[in-house]
Amino acid sequence: MPAPYQFPYLVGGAETLARPASEPRPPSKMATDGLNVFYGQFHAIKHVTLSLPDRRVSALIGPSGCGKSTFLRALNRMHDLTPEARVEGSVTLDGTDIYGPGIDPVEVRHRIGMVFQRANPFPKSIFENVVFGPKVHGERRHRELIEICERSLVKAALWDEVKDRLNSSALGLSGGQQQRLCIARQLAVEPEVILMDEPASALDPLATAKIEDLIFALRRDYAVVIVTHSMQQAARVSDLTSFFLLGEMIETGPTAEVFTHPTDRRTEDYITGRFG
Amino acid sequence: MTTTRSQLPFGRRPLTAHMRWRYGWSAVGVIGSGFCAGLAASLLLLILGYVAIQGVAALNPAFLTHVPRPVGVPGAGVANGIVGTFIVVGIAVALATPVGVFTGIYLALFGRGRFAETVRFLADVLSGIPSIAIGLFAYTLFVQPFRHFSALSASLAFAILMLPLIIRTAEESIARVPTRVREGALALGISTYSSTIHIIVPAARAGIITGLLLAIARVTGETAPLLFTAFGSQFWELNPTNPMAVLALQVFTYAISPYEDWHRQAWAGAFLLIVAVLILNVSARLVLRNRFEA
Numbered sequence: 192m193p194a195p196y197q198f199p200y201l202v203g204g205a206e207t208l209a210r211p212a213s214e215p216r217p218p219s220k221m222a223t224d225g226l227n228v229f230y231g232q233f234h235a236i237k238h239v240t241l242s243l244p245d246r247r248v249s250a251l252i253g254p255s256g257c258g259k260s261t262f263l264r265a266l267n268r269m270h271d272l273t274p275e276a277r278v279e280g281s282v283t284l285d286g287t288d289i290y291g292p293g294i295d296p297v298e299v300r301h302r303i304g305m306v307f308q309r310a311n312p313f314p315k316s317i318f319e320n321v322v323f324g325p326k327v328h329g330e331r332r333h334r335e336l337i338e339i340c341e342r343s344l345v346k347a348a349l350w351d352e353v354k355d356r357l358n359s360s361a362l363g364l365s366g367g368q369q370q371r372l373c374i375a376r377q378l379a380v381e382p383e384v385i386l387m388d389e390p391a392s393a394l395d396p397l398a399t400a401k402i403e404d405l406i407f408a409l410r411r412d413y414a415v416v417i418v419t420h421s422m423q424q425a426a427r428v429s430d431l432t433s434f435f436l437l438g439e440m441i442e443t444g445p446t447a448e449v450f451t452h453p454t455d456r457r458t459e460d461y462i463t464g465r466f467g
Numbered sequence: 468m469t470t471t472r473s474q475l476p477f478g479r480r481p482l483t484a485h486m487r488w489r490y491g492w493s494a495v496g497v498i499g500s501g502f503c504a505g506l507a508a509s510l511l512l513l514i515l516g517y518v519a520i521q522g523v524a525a526l527n528p529a530f531l532t533h534v535p536r537p538v539g540v541p542g543a544g545v546a547n548g549i550v551g552t553f554i555v556v557g558i559a560v561a562l563a564t565p566v567g568v569f570t571g572i573y574l575a576l577f578g579r580g581r582f583a584e585t586v587r588f589l590a591d592v593l594s595g596i597p598s599i600a601i602g603l604f605a606y607t608l609f610v611q612p613f614r615h616f617s618a619l620s621a622s623l624a625f626a627i628l629m630l631p632l633i634i635r636t637a638e639e640s641i642a643r644v645p646t647r648v649r650e651g652a653l654a655l656g657i658s659t660y661s662s663t664i665h666i667i668v669p670a671a672r673a674g675i676i677t678g679l680l681l682a683i684a685r686v687t688g689e690t691a692p693l694l695f696t697a698f699g700s701q702f703w704e705l706n707p708t709n710p711m712a713v714l715a716l717q718v719f720t721y722a723i724s725p726y727e728d729w730h731r732q733a734w735a736g737a738f739l740l741i742v743a744v745l746i747l748n749v750s751a752r753l754v755l756r757n758r759f760e761a
């Protein structure tokens with residue numbers, strides 16, 4: 192019988208990990224059913240059926256190239272922009288298929304926001320970055336925009352650092368600040384789901400800690416889905432973890448369980464660092 | 468005791484014949500290309516300096532404020548040509564900018580497939596067509612049917628000349644806006660249309676303006692298409708449906724005339740044109756330098 196594995200990532204994370212298992216499983220906000228994504232002939236996502244609960248953080252982990260980003264981008268119809276990409280199967284938001292007939296992809300992305308691996312602020316002022324979404328969605332009152340700006344920046348833990356320079360260029364911010372600005376920009380359009388593709392991978396530990404606190408706070412109001420390469424991060428911020436390998440979803444469950452008692456050998460190999 | 472080459476510290480070793488040969492050729496290359504660069508630069512400076520000396524000598528306030536007068540009558544000027552240049556080029560810019568910029572947007576954002584490739588190819592071909600041929604085209608289309616020369620037909624020719632440059636610079640500067648910035652806008656639930664208008668084009672603004680300035684610089688000195696479109700005029704003319712004086716055309720007319728007085732005016736006019744083009748080029752550089760400011 193093999194010796195039980197040690198999970199070094201989990202040291203100190205016990206109280207975080209105790210939580211999800213004890214709570215009743217929340218209702219699902221989004222779900223995929225038999226989802227397939229192709230790039231031309233290449234089958235990048237294979238029959239993935241997964242439920243993403245409301246007001247919880249779901250983490251997607253797996254080795255590079257296994258299709259985490261591909262899966263994430265299928266959740267808000269980002270593949271519509273890639274001519275060679277094709278999506279099959281269903282993705283539902285509150286029970287409605289977002290790929291169904293008569294569904295406006297722009298509306299879908301309004302309700303399901305996305306934060307990217309590399310910060311992508313618009314070449315505009317900090318204020319303009321935050322209020323750009325609300326403005327385009329029809330908010331014209333300046334007072335209201337100012338309030339939205341402050342509220343979103345406070346939520347994104349950036350307000351104190353930028354409140355005196357709202358009119359200077361967003362490109363002058365540090366990488367970590369830019370990433371929080373992009374999160375604030377998302378919050379300003381009040382989505383229901385926030386997808387994050389390795390939001391902290393380009394950041395130093397301090398900035399990462401800020402983003403992680405933020406993600407953890409976001410679960411109060413949003414369904415959050417986060418792709419991460421860091422096992423520690425998944426353990427710290429997520430309630431549910433799904434393990435992907437070569438386009439397939441191998442295992443999903445409460446983070447504590449996936450990390451301490453993985454049911455699949457391949458999951459175990461990955462989280463113990465045998466490959467990936 | 469003999470020291471072999473390899474025992475000497477690196478850097479003190481004598482060069483092999485092969486290395487000496489390579490360094491020799493390298494020096495010839497550096498000196499030769501430096502000489503050519505110097506020659507080109509001094510030729511340009513010579514031209515600029517000569518035109519400046521000849522031009523400044525003939526410049527005076529009347530030259531800038533008066534209309535042409537008969538040979539020998541003092542106080543002649545090219546004011547109508549200067550204004551005419553602004554009118555003809557201005558209308559050309561108004562015609563070419565929307566078409567060029569929207570074509571550039573189309574090519575950069577949606578430009579896959581055969582149609583887009585054809586448009587790109589045609590733009591490249593168009594940029595190589597001699598300006599006199601384009602003038603002839605404008606003449607056939609806009610002058611012949613009306614039996615009347617007009618500034619408008621010159622603007623049409625200029626607009627066609629400017630188009631390829633505007634299209635390609637707009638396309639390039641829009642394509643340079645990173646995809647992730649586009650995706651960032653879309654992830655906010657913003658339509659492609661809005662993100663193009665409010666994010667992509669403003670982000671590419673500096674490049675687009677640069678292209679525009681260079682296109683203006685290119686046509687400001689064009690003369691050939693004007694010969695049978697704007698035609699020229701001795702008088703104040705502000706109506707673009709009439710023949711109009713244009714500075715480049717006046718320079719041409721004066722330069723081929725047999726009169727000493729007109730030759731001097733040709734130099735002064737050429738000097739003005741060079742200054743205008745220089746200003747346009749310098750502003751194009753300045754615009755590009757500040758391009759990452761929000």
Ligand SMILES: Nc1ncnc2c1ncn2[C@@H]1O[C@H](COP(=O)(O)OP(=O)(O)OP(=O)(O)O)[C@@H](O)[C@H]1O
Pocket residue numbers: 230233235253254255256257258259260261262273275
């Ligand atoms: N536009 C595309 N065209 C063709 N193949 C693609 C495209 N984008 C991704 N792929 C392929 O699909 C597979 C999954 O890619 P994806 O970006 O989803 O991986 P990932 O799990 O996010 O990896 P990483 O952790 O490195 O970000 C990879 O094999 C990749 O090469």
Ligand SMILES: [Mg+2]
Pocket residue numbers: 259260261388
């Ligand atoms: Mg990825």
